[in-house]
Amino acid sequence: MPVVSVRIKAESVKLNWIGVPVPKNITVRQFYEDLIAGNIVSEVQLNYKDRLQPVKVEFLFNTTGSFNVVSMEYxxxxxxxxxxxxxxxxxxDSLMLPPSEMSINVFEQMMNNATNFNHLPTFTISEQSNALEKLRYDIVEWICENNGGWSKDTAITTGxxxxKDLAAMLWYTDKCDSEKLKI
Incomplete structure (x- = not known):
């Protein structure tokens, strides 16, 4: 028998993430009705008024991400x-909207996402470093000063x-231009 983590938002109860066993061959609606009647878990019981209210259900795999609205007949x-x-x-009809139906401020969401992209790749520099290695370090400093970056994992690989590629391109382009000027 699988177990789900359930949260119920209603006027008479705010059940916050409780593990509940799921009987076989039951619909999402039947599960909810048995749950609020106290038939599955005795601690969960809604008053008569809340039992009459229309209900929606959402599912999620983990603690992050967005919920998926699912039919009660599934x-x-x-x-x-x-x-x-x-x-x-x-x-x-409750005043408390679920996270998926709250109004979204797109600009605020973009700014929050931008703060997750502030990781930079690391390059060591020493007195023995050649000019190309110093250029790599300078590029990373420039990206940092201009509030750029990558996600943590991407900074290590792609970043x-x-x-490296940008530094090489700039280095060899500059070298070629310098040689053309000498001719």
Whole structure:
């Protein structure tokens, strides 16, 4: 019997992430109705008024990301397999909107995402470093000063290769231009 992590948002109860076993051959709606009646877990019971309210359900695989709204008539086991083990039930006319239906400030979201991209590749520099190695270090400093960067994992791989390739291109372009001027 699979277990899901359930949260219920209603006026009479705010159940925050409790592990609940899922019976076989039950719909998402039947699971909710048995849950709020106290048939599955005795600690969870809604008052009569809340039981009459229309409800929506969302599923999620982990603690981050966005929820997937799922039909209440879907098979509960299949919904868990397809959309995740975190299940959130909420009243559709309640004042408390679920995260997926809150108004989104796109600019604020972009700024929050930008703060996640502030990692830079590392290059060591010493007195024995050649001019190309110093150029790599200068490029990383320039990216940092201009609030650039990558995600943590990407900085180590793609970011480092990008800086190496850019430094090589600038180095050899400058070298070729210098040789043309001498002719």
């Amino acid at each position: 098979n509960m086991i299949e919904a868990i397999e397809a959309w995740g083990i975190r299940v959130q039930y909420y009243q559709t 480092k290769e990008f800086v």
